[in-house]
Amino acid sequence: MKKLLLVFGLLLCLAQVQAQRSILMQKDSLVCASSVMLDIDASAEYRSNAFDNELLDKLVFGGYISDELSQRQFDRISDLGTFGAQATGRFSFALMQDSVFGLADWGWQGQVEVRNHFELAMDGDLFHLVFDGNAAYAGESAELSNFWLDYMAYQKLGFGLVHKPSLSGFVISAVNGERFERTTILEGALFTAEDGDSLNLAYHGAWMRSDTSVIGFGSGNGLGVSLDGQLNIPLQEDRGYVTLGLRDIGFVSWNEASLDYRADSSWAYTGIPLSDIIDDDEDGIPNFEDSLYYDQTKGSMLRWLPGSAYARLMHRIQERDYFEIEMRFRPVRAFNPLIRGGYFFVLNENTTLGATVTYGGYGNVRAGIAVEQWVNDRFFVAFSAEDVVGPFRREGLGAHAALRLSYLLKSHAE
Amino acid sequence: MWDIHALAPLATGQITWTDLVEDSLLEQDENGLLHIQYETDLFDLRLDTLVRLDDTTIFESFTPGFNGGPINIPAGVEVFSSEDDLKLEVSSAEIYEVAIVSGLLTYTLESYVGGPLDITYDLPGVTLGNGTTLFLEASTESASGDVPWVFTGTEDLTNANLDLQGASGSSSNRIAALLDVVVSPLATEAVPVFGTDSVRITLNFQDVVIGYARGYFGNRELDSNTEIDFSPFLESFGTLNLQELSIDVDIKNTIGADATFRLDRIEGVNNGSGVELTHSIIGDNINLTRALDNGNGQVTSNDYAFLIDETNSNITTLVGSIPQVLEVDAFVEMNPLGDISGGNDFIYTDQPFEANLLMDLPLCLGTNGLTFKDSLNVAAFDTDLVADAELTFRITNSFPLGLVSMDARFFSDLGEEFDVISDLSMETGTFLELGNVIANTSESVQTISRADLDIMRQGGYIELTLQMISSGEIVKMSGDEFIDVDILMNGNIELSYE
Numbered sequence: 001m002k003k004l005l006l007v008f009g010l011l012l013c014l015a016q017v018q019a020q021r022s023i024l025m026q027k028d029s030l031v032c033a034s035s036v037m038l039d040i041d042a043s044a045e046y047r048s049n050a051f052d053n054e055l056l057d058k059l060v061f062g063g064y065i066s067d068e069l070s071q072r073q074f075d076r077i078s079d080l081g082t083f084g085a086q087a088t089g090r091f092s093f094a095l096m097q098d099s100v101f102g103l104a105d106w107g108w109q110g111q112v113e114v115r116n117h118f119e120l121a122m123d124g125d126l127f128h129l130v131f132d133g134n135a136a137y138a139g140e141s142a143e144l145s146n147f148w149l150d151y152m153a154y155q156k157l158g159f160g161l162v163h164k165p166s167l168s169g170f171v172i173s174a175v176n177g178e179r180f181e182r183t184t185i186l187e188g189a190l191f192t193a194e195d196g197d198s199l200n201l202a203y204h205g206a207w208m209r210s211d212t213s214v215i216g217f218g219s220g221n222g223l224g225v226s227l228d229g230q231l232n233i234p235l236q237e238d239r240g241y242v243t244l245g246l247r248d249i250g251f252v253s254w255n256e257a258s259l260d261y262r263a264d265s266s267w268a269y270t271g272i273p274l275s276d277i278i279d280d281d282e283d284g285i286p287n288f289e290d291s292l293y294y295d296q297t298k299g300s301m302l303r304w305l306p307g308s309a310y311a312r313l314m315h316r317i318q319e320r321d322y323f324e325i326e327m328r329f330r331p332v333r334a335f336n337p338l339i340r341g342g343y344f345f346v347l348n349e350n351t352t353l354g355a356t357v358t359y360g361g362y363g364n365v366r367a368g369i370a371v372e373q374w375v376n377d378r379f380f381v382a383f384s385a386e387d388v389v390g391p392f393r394r395e396g397l398g399a400h401a402a403l404r405l406s407y408l409l410k411s412h413a414e
Numbered sequence: 415m416w417d418i419h420a421l422a423p424l425a426t427g428q429i430t431w432t433d434l435v436e437d438s439l440l441e442q443d444e445n446g447l448l449h450i451q452y453e454t455d456l457f458d459l460r461l462d463t464l465v466r467l468d469d470t471t472i473f474e475s476f477t478p479g480f481n482g483g484p485i486n487i488p489a490g491v492e493v494f495s496s497e498d499d500l501k502l503e504v505s506s507a508e509i510y511e512v513a514i515v516s517g518l519l520t521y522t523l524e525s526y527v528g529g530p531l532d533i534t535y536d537l538p539g540v541t542l543g544n545g546t547t548l549f550l551e552a553s554t555e556s557a558s559g560d561v562p563w564v565f566t567g568t569e570d571l572t573n574a575n576l577d578l579q580g581a582s583g584s585s586s587n588r589i590a591a592l593l594d595v596v597v598s599p600l601a602t603e604a605v606p607v608f609g610t611d612s613v614r615i616t617l618n619f620q621d622v623v624i625g626y627a628r629g630y631f632g633n634r635e636l637d638s639n640t641e642i643d644f645s646p647f648l649e650s651f652g653t654l655n656l657q658e659l660s661i662d663v664d665i666k667n668t669i670g671a672d673a674t675f676r677l678d679r680i681e682g683v684n685n686g687s688g689v690e691l692t693h694s695i696i697g698d699n700i701n702l703t704r705a706l707d708n709g710n711g712q713v714t715s716n717d718y719a720f721l722i723d724e725t726n727s728n729i730t731t732l733v734g735s736i737p738q739v740l741e742v743d744a745f746v747e748m749n750p751l752g753d754i755s756g757g758n759d760f761i762y763t764d765q766p767f768e769a770n771l772l773m774d775l776p777l778c779l780g781t782n783g784l785t786f787k788d789s790l791n792v793a794a795f796d797t798d799l800v801a802d803a804e805l806t807f808r809i810t811n812s813f814p815l816g817l818v819s820m821d822a823r824f825f826s827d828l829g830e831e832f833d834v835i836s837d838l839s840m841e842t843g844t845f846l847e848l849g850n851v852i853a854n855t856s857e858s859v860q861t862i863s864r865a866d867l868d869i870m871r872q873g874g875y876i877e878l879t880l881q882m883i884s885s886g887e888i889v890k891m892s893g894d895e896f897i898d899v900d901i902l903m904n905g906n907i908e909l910s911y912e
Contacts, residue, residue, distance in 0.1 A: 058415075065416035133418030135904065196421035196902045197808070274427025274899060 021344060021352065021372060023380065023406075024167060024232060024241050025314060025322060030377050032164050034408035035097045039090070045386070046085035047363040047398035049336075050076035050127075054394040070131035072395070077124035080146060082334045084119040084362030086306075094162045094169075106161050111171050111228075113156040115248075117306040119362065121148040121334035129190065134199070137192045144188030144203070148334055152306060153178040154252060155218065156226055166241075170229030177222025177252035179215060180303060182208045197270065204264040208301065211257035221257070226250030226305055240315040240322060248307040256300050263294035306330070320346040324354075328361065336360045340386075342370065350374040358386050363397050366390055380406035415910040422903055424805065429897040440893060443776070448893035450775040456638050456677075456744045459669070459767035464634070464748070465507055465627040467517075472500050472617040476593055477609065484528075484606030490599040493531065493607055499580035499588040500537075500617065508586035509629035510579050510757055517571035517622035524562040524614040525554040529605025530598035535615060539580070539589040543573035553598060556605075562614070571622060578629075586629060586757070624763065626711075631671050631759045634748045642740040642773070644682070644733075656730050656779050657888065660723040662772040663695075667702040668715040669767045670760035674747040675700045675718070682737030689735050693727040695720050701750075707760050715765070733775065736784070742771060777891035780884045781815070787879050801867055803905020805860045810898040812853035814889035815882045816842030824866075826874040842884075851895065862905075 023031060031037055046056070050073050058065045073081070092111035100106040125142040134142060158173025185205035192199055210221040230245035312326040321344060328338040338361035344354035354370035366387035373381045382404040390396030431440055431448065441449045478485075478494050487493055504512070519540075525531055531554045540548035552565040580588035595613055597605045665675050676699050680691035706714040724730040746769070749759070811817065825831050844852040862870075 062415065067417070070416065129418075131416055131418065133420045133907070135419040135421040138421055192421055196806075196904060197423050197900055199422055269423065271423035271426030271900060274425050 021314060021322075021324065021354070021370070021382075025316070025344075025346075025352075030408060031167065032096060034410060035095070036409040037094045037096060038407045038409070039092045039094075040405045041090045041092070041403070042088070043400075043402035044087045045398070045400040046083070047361055047387075047400065048081070048083040049363050049397065050074075050081040051083050051397070052076075052394065053391070053396045053398075065131065067132070074124060074128050074132070077127060079124075080121050080333065081124060081127055082119070082121045082336070082362045084117075084334060086115065086117045088113065088115045090114075092171075096162075096164055100161055105164055107164050108159065109162040109169055109171060110159040111156065111173065113158075113173070115156070116151075116153045118151045119148070119306070119332065119334040120150075121146065121332075123147065126185075134190060134192045135196075137190070138196060139192070139194035141189040141191045144185050144190060146333060147183065147185035147188070147205070148332065149181070149183040150306070150332070150334075151182070152180040152252075152303070154222075154224075154305070158226070158228070160229070166232040166234060168230060168232045170227060173226045173228070173250075175222075175224035175226050175250060175252055175305065176218070176220055177210065177224060177254055178217065178219045179221065180208070180210045180252070180254065182206075182303070199269045200266065201269070202266040206263070207259075207261040208303075209259050210254050212259070213257060222252040222254035224250055224252030224305065226307075235315065238316075240313070243310075243312040243314070245310045245312075246307070247310070248305040249309075250305045250307065251302055252305065253300060253302050257298065258301050260297045260299070260301060261294050262297075265293040267293070306332075308335075324356075335362060344370065354384075356384070356386065366398070366400075368400070378408050378410075380404070380408075382406075415908060417906045417908050420801075420803075420903065420905065420907050423900060424903040425899070425901040427899050429899065431891070431893055431895065442893050446892050448777045448891045450777065452642050452644065452740070452771075452773040452775070454640055454642055454742075454771050455768065456640055456663075456742060456771055457636070457675075457746055457767060457769040459636065459746065459748075462624075462763075463636075464631045464669075464761055465504060465509055465512070465624055465629075467502060467504055467512065467619060467622045467624055469621070470503050470619045472502075472619075473614070474498065474500070474591070474593075474616075475612050475614045476595070477612045478607055479609075481609040483608035483611075486604035486606050487597050488604045489597050489601040491597050493527065493595045493597060493605075494613075495595065496591075496593040497581060498591050498593070499582075499585060500591050502576075502578065502587050502589065502619070504578065504587045507627075507629055507631045508757065509627050510577075510586055511626075511628040512576040512578060512624050513626035514571045514574045514576065515623040515625040515763070517574075518620045519548075519569040519571055520618040520620065521550060521567055521569070522614075522616040523550070523552050523554075523565040524616075526557045526560075526562045527554070527605065527607055527611045527613070529556050529607075530554060530601050531605070531613070532596050532598050533613060534592075534594045536592040536594075537589055538592070539577035541575045541577070542569065542571070557611075571619075626760065626762050628670075628758060628760045630753045630755070630757045631669075631748055631761070633750065633752060636746050636748075638742075638744040638746070638769075640742040640744070640771075642742070642771075644737050644740045656734050656775065658724075658776045658778060659729055659733055660721055660774050661729060662774070663720050663722070663769065664772070665700065665702060665718045665769045666715050667717070667767055668705050668713050668762070668765040669748070670704045670707055670713075670755065670758065671749050672704050672751060672754065673702045673767065674750045675702060675769060676745040677742070678745055679741065679743040680722075680732075681741045682732045682735055683739045683741055684735055684737045688741075689728070689732045689737070691722065691727055691729060691732055693722050693729075695722070704755065704759070711762055711764075713762060713765050733773075740773070744769060777893075778888060779891075780888040781882065783881060783883055784815075785879065785881045787877065789875050789877050791873075791875050800864050800908035801903075801905055802863045803861070803903045803907075805862055806902040806904065807858045807860065808855060808898075808900040808902065809857075810853045810855040810896075811842060812851045813891075813895040813897060814842055814844075814851055815884050817880060817882055819879075819881045821879045823877045824870055824874060825877065826869045826872055828872070830869050851892075853896070853898075864908075 054069060055073055090111055090113040094109040095107045098107050123143045123146050126144050126147055129142050155176045156173035158171040160169055160171035162169035187204040189202050214221060227249045228247050230243055233242040308328055308330040310326060310328040314322055314324045316322040324342040326340040340356055340358040342354050342356035344352055346352050350373060352372040356368040356370060358368060359365045368386040369388050370384040384402045386400035387398060391399035435450055439450050439452060441451050443449060476494060476496050523533055533552045533554060535550040537548040542548060548569060554563045557563050578587050578589060579585055581590035667673050677695055678697060681688045700718050702716045702718055705716055708714060722729050823831055844854060
């Protein structure tokens with residue numbers, strides 16, 4: 001567990017946040033008055049609705065996964081077990097004094113971003129097969145359908161516009177595709193005969209991956225484009241904002257060396273032929289992979305980035321407090337619509353404290369905190385954690401943290 | 415790292431007669447009874463055993479027959495001539511006539527005479543495939559000092575006949591050769607010939623294959639020691655109650671020479687101890703008179719056959735002892751009375767002297783306890799599999815023989831030994847009638863530990879011991895019998911990933 005927390009902390013150092021509530025709700029005038037706003041955002045998260053910290057710890061750092069531990073995971077999977085993890089680091093700037101084509105309310109902005117994203121969805125039967133075996137399915141079929149695994153690592157360099165009064169804006173980025181892996185099983189089942197004398201596997205799915213000959217940070221295995229943007233709509237009487245946003249809407253065209261394995265077949269297994277075990281021909285034990293039928297192609301392929309869309313309402317309650325409701329969507333089976341509710345209290349002119357409750361995404365209900373602090377109206381620090389309890393429990397279902405450091409350069413007028 | 419509880423088939427297979435006995439040895443009779451038939455040649459006395467013409471080089475050098483010189487010999491005048499026999503190395507026999515299937519004759523004529531010559535070299539005993547006799551001729555030019563004038567050529571000996579009786583017509587292994595050397599009639603001046611001048615001829619017989627030979631093949635004695643691999647198993651103990659077992663011995667003398675054949679010993683050997691066949695034919699000489707040559711390759715052979723069975727021998731006891739090897743000693747003597755054909759022995763390549771043994775073993779048998787032992791190589795498992803499991807051996811047997819027990823001991827390449835399977839019994843098939851047996855299924859559960867698997871996956875061999883019975887009854891096999899083996903695994907497998 002300690003190792004897991006340590007790694008999570010390191011990921012956080014690389015990684016982005018939407019922790020800008022107090023900028024919008026309190027200090028938007030400061031931002032508008034500055035010449036440049038510089039930001040470093042970092043966020044890291046892993047979250048599941050079933051797979052807990054102890055399992056992840058064993059899988060990542062080794063150790064024995066007991067029957068009790070695997071059963072605990074299986075018991076949590078009611079429909080689909082989901083898991084997601086991401087680490088993002090971003091440096092961005094916004095030029096607040098310049099105008100754009102004579103429009104004084106608009107300025108230029110840009111960003112450099114590094115992102116790793118992983119998500120997984122599997123039926124409980126598949127989890128059970130992998131971690132407990134097939135014996136419990138004697139005489140039955142174990143369902144393998146609806147399996148989804150997606151991993152993508154990429155970097156972005158982009159420029160765009162910012163609407164200074166509302167801090168709305170967009171960035172269009174060129175994307176360098178470093179690596180991707182995707183496995184899907186659309187339909188699949190493993191039937192185990194009652195007495196175990198045969199196995200029948202039906203499988204219909206695909207496995208795609210980027211060029212495996214060039215790997216590592218910054219590897220250029222694909223090129224793409226993405227759009228990030230948000231629209232902040234102020235409420236009347238300065239009561240808050242409605243925000244509509246898009247993130248990572250785009251694609252990468254992976255190069256000609258990308259691999260695509262596709263299968264739609266079945267395989268019946270009744271045992272290794274004795275003649276192969278009794279090594280008359282010295283060919284040895286046959287390779288099971290040779291028995292599985294699949295098509296392999298190599299070539300360029302286009303894949304969507306792990307994009308999402310969100311909507312948020314921040315509404316003042318009294319002068320010193322406000323609430324937030326956010327919904328986030330990502331159209332894949334591993335990600336359920338996310339809903340977050342939060343209450344924020346402005347402790348003093350520079351400090352805001354908040355508490356959040358989140359449900360959905362890759363996991364279930366979790367309670368979080370947020371702290372935002374201004375220093376000398378120049379430095380801004382924001383930290384939030386979606387789940388304050390989970391990371392410290394063996395049975396916890398994930399961890400999340402986001403950190404933002406901002407600095408406002410003074411305008412010449414000052 | 416974690417354990418999964420797996421239920422899966424591990425191995426499957428079917429054992430039939432063709433797994434136990436080579437397919438070509440199995441024969442089903444008209445009643446549907448399966449026979450194992452071992453057939454072997456005790457003697458296969460082919461022509462090349464008696465007559466063989468190895469690659470041979472014959473070198474002849476001819477000189478004028480005087481000292482000194484030069485003597486100037488005018489155009490058209492003979493320098494010298496010769497009539498000689500060339501001796502061929504035709505094994506040790508005295509051969510008068512040979513028909514060649516294929517071969518080559520390469521020849522070289524060399525003249526050391528300082529002027530043009532006409533040389534003819536006639537081999538009247540060599541009749542080529544086109545019906546002409548071999549006649550070599552060459553018109554030479556003058557030798558240049560010590561450097562001879564050389565002429566080479568090749569003759570195809572396919573379908574050629576060699577008369578090996580020489581110029582006299584009464585020799586053997588010899589070809590008549592006539593040489594004539596004259597000064598070329600076209601020579602413009604007399605040719606100076608020295609006593610040291612010579613004409614040299616080299617004949618080289620290559621790759622000669624003989625199809626027929628006539629002569630006297632000599633008095634020759636030949637022994638045969640044959641071993642028949644009688645059992646598919648390395649070791650076996652116990653007795654079999656066999657019925658209608660027989661051995662046919664057929665001797666066919668297609669050679670134009672008298673022969674005496676004798677079967678000296680037939681012995682079944684099992685682990686060093688043996689049972690010898692007792693039969694009146696053992697040790698007795700069988701005289702076979704020479705075959706008749708009807709011309710055009712047609713031969714009337716002189717044959718002899720005898721049957722060894724349970725009525726005239728102890729063959730049932732011999733084979734019932736389950737020998738691994740059947741040892742057969744035989745003897746044949748050619749021309750035991752000498753050259754009584756007056757040099758007219760003959761042999762055709764495609765019709766050798768043969769003595770064949772055919773053992774017919776109808777699979778109509780019973781046993782009260784028969785143990786087979788064998789060693790089977792086991793391939794190495796290319797995996798890091800770690801598991802402990804129960805192995806269920808499901809054996810479906812349609813052989814009307816029951817397996818009382820089966821034990822397997824595994825020996826690793828490092829010499830480590832441990833039990834894999836012990837005391838595995840199998841029900842007998844229920845025999846209704848020939849070709850109609852109900853297969854019965856038995857199951858036995860054995861356990862295998864992670865430590866066992868650690869050793870096994872390195873590969874090695876299994877020493878297998880099977881004990882079988884037929885409940886004292888005589889059972890008949892149709893060849894359709896089988897044993898289905900399914901090994902099912904129910905156990906824990908350790909999984910990990912890197």
